[in-house]
Amino acid sequence: MIAVKDQIRVRPKSKxxxxxxxxxxxxxxxxxxLFAVFLFYxxxxxxxxxxxxxxxxxxTQTFVGLEHYIQLFQSTSFLSSLKATVLFVLYTVPAGVLLxxxxxxxxxxxxxxxxxxxxxxxxxxxxxxxxxxxIWLFIYNPTIGIANTIIKTFGMTExxxxxxxxxxxxxxxxxxxxxxxxxxxxxxxxxxxxxxxxLYESGKIAGVGDFYSLRKITLPLLSPTLLFIVTVSLINxxxxxxxxxxxxxxxxxxxxxxxVYSIFKDAFVNFNIGSASAQAxxxxxxxxxxxxxxxxxxxxxVHYQ
Amino acid sequence: MTMKKKVILYTLLxxxxxxxxxxxxxxxxxxxMQGGEVLKGRIIPSDFSFTNYSAAMQKVPLLRYLFNSxxxxxxxxxxxxxxxxxxxxxxxxxxxxxxxxxFLIFISTMMIPWEATMVPNFQTIRSLGLTDTYFGxxxxxxxxxxxxxxxxxxxxxxxxxxxEATQVAGVSRFQFLWKVVLPVSKTTLVTLAIxxxxxxxxxxxxxxxxxxxxxxxxxxxxxxQMQSQEVSTEWGVVMAGAVLVILPTLILLFLGQKRLQEGLxxxxxx
Numbered sequence: 001m002i003a004v005k006d007q008i009r010v011r012p013k014s015k016x017x018x019x020x021x022x023x024x025x026x027x028x029x030x031x032x033x034l035f036a037v038f039l040f041y042x043x044x045x046x047x048x049x050x051x052x053x054x055x056x057x058x059x060t061q062t063f064v065g066l067e068h069y070i071q072l073f074q075s076t077s078f079l080s081s082l083k084a085t086v087l088f089v090l091y092t093v094p095a096g097v098l099l100x101x102x103x104x105x106x107x108x109x110x111x112x113x114x115x116x117x118x119x120x121x122x123x124x125x126x127x128x129x130x131x132x133x134x135i136w137l138f139i140y141n142p143t144i145g146i147a148n149t150i151i152k153t154f155g156m157t158e159x160x161x162x163x164x165x166x167x168x169x170x171x172x173x174x175x176x177x178x179x180x181x182x183x184x185x186x187x188x189x190x191x192x193x194x195x196x197x198x199l200y201e202s203g204k205i206a207g208v209g210d211f212y213s214l215r216k217i218t219l220p221l222l223s224p225t226l227l228f229i230v231t232v233s234l235i236n237x238x239x240x241x242x243x244x245x246x247x248x249x250x251x252x253x254x255x256x257x258x259x260v261y262s263i264f265k266d267a268f269v270n271f272n273i274g275s276a277s278a279q280a281x282x283x284x285x286x287x288x289x290x291x292x293x294x295x296x297x298x299x300x301x302v303h304y305q
Numbered sequence: 306m307t308m309k310k311k312v313i314l315y316t317l318l319x320x321x322x323x324x325x326x327x328x329x330x331x332x333x334x335x336x337x338m339q340g341g342e343v344l345k346g347r348i349i350p351s352d353f354s355f356t357n358y359s360a361a362m363q364k365v366p367l368l369r370y371l372f373n374s375x376x377x378x379x380x381x382x383x384x385x386x387x388x389x390x391x392x393x394x395x396x397x398x399x400x401x402x403x404x405x406x407x408f409l410i411f412i413s414t415m416m417i418p419w420e421a422t423m424v425p426n427f428q429t430i431r432s433l434g435l436t437d438t439y440f441g442x443x444x445x446x447x448x449x450x451x452x453x454x455x456x457x458x459x460x461x462x463x464x465x466x467x468x469e470a471t472q473v474a475g476v477s478r479f480q481f482l483w484k485v486v487l488p489v490s491k492t493t494l495v496t497l498a499i500x501x502x503x504x505x506x507x508x509x510x511x512x513x514x515x516x517x518x519x520x521x522x523x524x525x526x527x528x529x530q531m532q533s534q535e536v537s538t539e540w541g542v543v544m545a546g547a548v549l550v551i552l553p554t555l556i557l558l559f560l561g562q563k564r565l566q567e568g569l570x571x572x573x574x575x
Binding site for chain 1: 311314315317318321322325326328329331332335343344345346348387388389391392394395396399400401402403404407411414416417418419420421422423424425426427428429444445447448453478503506507509510513514525526528529532540543544546547550551554555557558559562563565566567569570
């Protein structure tokens with residue numbers, strides 16, 4: 001009797017639990033479906049393709065195992081592409097984050113007309129890669145662009161910004177920093193707004209200087225936001241494509257052939273889809289490693305309010 | 306604040322504002338110049354006529370490109386807002402088994418760079434015959450982990466008692482989402498919508514891959530095309546094109562800057 005009673009009581013509960021599960025999944029279904037078709041499936045497919053020789057259409061022909069990876073790490077072209085990618089990340093991320101932080105600190109002051117400056121500083125967030133690159137292509141134009149006009153007024157000689165293998169990558173990094181500043185600025189400014197202003201008040205009463213309160217109050221409390229911005233900037237920087245395509249096409253002498261551009265060229269110009277897929281897997285590994293490292297490091301160093 | 310500090314701050318602000326805005330201003334000024342003026346390396350145009358703008362419209366079907374971009378960006382915006390709302394609602398208010406693991410899987414998708422999946426994605430769209438369609442340009446981007454995360458943060462601020470009360474009153478979950486959750490989350494929804502639209506409008510690599518038909522190109526690809534055709538001599542026209550491309554997003558940004566800043570920070574740090 002007792003067992004039967006229990007069953008009667010349990011059944012509707014488990015039924016309800018089941019219908020809750022169904023309903024929960026129903027709301028998630030659209031996203032799950034799209035992630036499955038356009039993210040998880042292609043990620044596995046990329047790994048699969050990286051182990052094969054394919055025809056120009058991307059149909060697999062012969063299994064070659066890790067051959068593509070071995071060839072990549074022996075090819076000077078791919079190694080220089082990796083080098084360009086890492087250098088590009090180093091040029092753009094620290095400088096970009098520092099610039100955005102500086103602007104955010106400036107714009108966080110309570111001054112008349114500060115809204116105007118905030119709007120200007122965030123304006124590059126509305127700039128597309130294509131439009132920004134076209135504008136900077138003109139800025140760098142050796143004969144009529146303003147870049148050479150400016151350095152000539154400082155008494156330097158004209159430069160071939162994008163045509164010289166020594167300066168090309170830096171010349172692409174500069175507009176990239178500029179383009180990304182808008183977004184980073186906006187997020188960092190928001191982070192600064194969220195810091196309790198009474199902390200500064202008590203700092204003032206204790207008579208601490210501006211620089212001290214920046215180091216001891218602002219930066220520690222801003223660290224979660226900073227960590228977020230550094231992670232996003234790093235990932236973005238690894239994925240650079242548009243500005244390379246418009247400004248340099250990977251040249252001169254492959255000095256700006258960053259990894260995504262290299263994947264694009266191998267897949268859609270040279271139709272070497274196996275090798276392109278292997279490079280894509282390497283890119284994925286890079287980003288995964290960077291993200292995990294960031295979070296590991298973040299747990300230790302970041303202060304949460 | 307002392308007078309001296311104020312002067313220093315305003316000087317710094319003005320100089321950085323000028324430097325940050327200069328490339329945009331420069332493009333704007335060049336877009337009014339005729340060929341000869343551009344070649345002389347001048348900065349201020351002698352007069353402000355719109356001949357370059359009409360030339361840009363004639364050289365390439367710029368209005369068509371703008372229209373395409375508008376359609377694609379609006380579709381992606383609508384898709385992302387709807388899909389993210391549904392997913393975030395499920396993650397916040399429906400206590401089903403395995404929810405936390407699913408949420409982790411959602412978040413982990415942020416670590417897969419889209420570029421690493423572009424070859425199979427291109428193959429999928431091609432084999433479905435969806436190249437050169439608005440569908441193929443927009444649907445792959447409808448699901449977004451960041452947006453789901455952002456909305457979940459907002460939904461979590463809604464008191465759970467409110468949810469329980471509606472459950473007791475026998476209101477369906479969907480009605481609760483529609484009548485209670487969405488209206489109180491307006492700011493975050495607008496933030497997400499602006500962010501989605503901006504990102505979609507500025508997409509470059511995907512439209513480059515899946516459009517061949519002149520009539521289906523988005524404005525970013527059109528601009529690149531224009532620049533590579535109009536080399537050296539017609540810089541004024543190219544800049545007019547660039548200005549037309551950035552105008553919609555700049556206006557959107559100027560109008561929504563404050564909201565965007567508040568809404569995005571909420572998702573970024575909590």
